[in-house]
Amino acid sequence: MLVQQILKSKGDAPVITIRKDVPIAEAANLLAERRIGGLIVSKDGKAVQGILSERDIVRSLALRGAVCLKETAADLMTRNPVSCTTDETTDSVLQKMTAGRFRHMPVVDDGVLVGIVTIGDVVKARLEELAMEKDALQGMIMGH
Numbered sequence: 001m002l003v004q005q006i007l008k009s010k011g012d013a014p015v016i017t018i019r020k021d022v023p024i025a026e027a028a029n030l031l032a033e034r035r036i037g038g039l040i041v042s043k044d045g046k047a048v049q050g051i052l053s054e055r056d057i058v059r060s061l062a063l064r065g066a067v068c069l070k071e072t073a074a075d076l077m078t079r080n081p082v083s084c085t086t087d088e089t090t091d092s093v094l095q096k097m098t099a100g101r102f103r104h105m106p107v108v109d110d111g112v113l114v115g116i117v118t119i120g121d122v123v124k125a126r127l128e129e130l131a132m133e134k135d136a137l138q139g140m141i142m143g144h
């Protein structure tokens, strides 16, 4: 299965992005409000500058306390995150996520942000694919 199929199944909801100068307290509110775990940092919604995950915020809170809430996305984000393209396979994305130990991946075609996939999206897609393969094999064995 390809990344473009995952994006299609999620609907064409726009990716939520924030600018580098957004305070961490505001970013945390957005994560909670939208019930998501990561925000793409971009100045124009097209070029990906970084990714800010709930983990970045929790780690900073634990290490340095509430002072980090006044800092900005630029201070805590991971710069130049690993991305994928719409024609990449779910297996390839899963491998990159597992190797890099992260759960979010921006989807970028020709330098333009077109979506985001999470490990949950990829695992769901892979399970559906395996269930279909199982049904097809069962059908072949049973002769229908």
Ligand code: AMP
Pocket: 037, 038, 051, 052, 053, 054, 055, 056, 077, 078, 080, 081, 082, 083, 100, 101, 102, 103, 104, 105, 106
């Ligand atoms: P996550 O598991 O996605 O919540 O993120 C765990 C850590 O990896 C955080 O420090 C993120 O900023 C970072 N991270 C998240 N997504 C990516 C990515 N696609 N490429 C590189 N680092 C990432």
